[in-house]
Amino acid sequence: MPQRPVSPNRPLWIALGLLLGLVVALGVAFFMEYFDHSVNSADDVHNCLGLPILATIGDFKTPMGKQNPSRPGDEAGAEE
Structure with missing residues (x-):
């Protein structure tokens, strides 16, 4: 008589x-x-087009709790 069930072997599964x-x-x-063809950096543009990069827009961060000035329409749908 077996001491434990033969099948299913729960830990194995x-x-x-x-x-x-x-x-x-x-x-x-x-x-x-692999299939993401979006542009993520200036180097991607340079490698893809073979043209020199004239300028880039740097990243900027706002302090926590302050409104992001780059998105002025965010408050339009806010409830008061």
């Missing part, structure tokens, strides 16, 4: 499920990055 989930998630992330 859990481990296989976790491994398969990890592989699928990594594959999806890889393909999303």
Whole structure:
């Protein structure tokens, strides 16, 4: 008489499920990055067009709690 059930081997199925989930998630992330044709930097533009970069607009951050001046329409739909 067996001391434990022969099937299903729950720890094995859990481990296989976790491994398969990890592989699928990594594959999806890889393909999303591979097929992303958006421009992310000045170097992307230079490599794509072969033209020199004349100017760039730098990143700017606003202090926490202050309205971002680059998005003036955000308050239009706000409730008072």
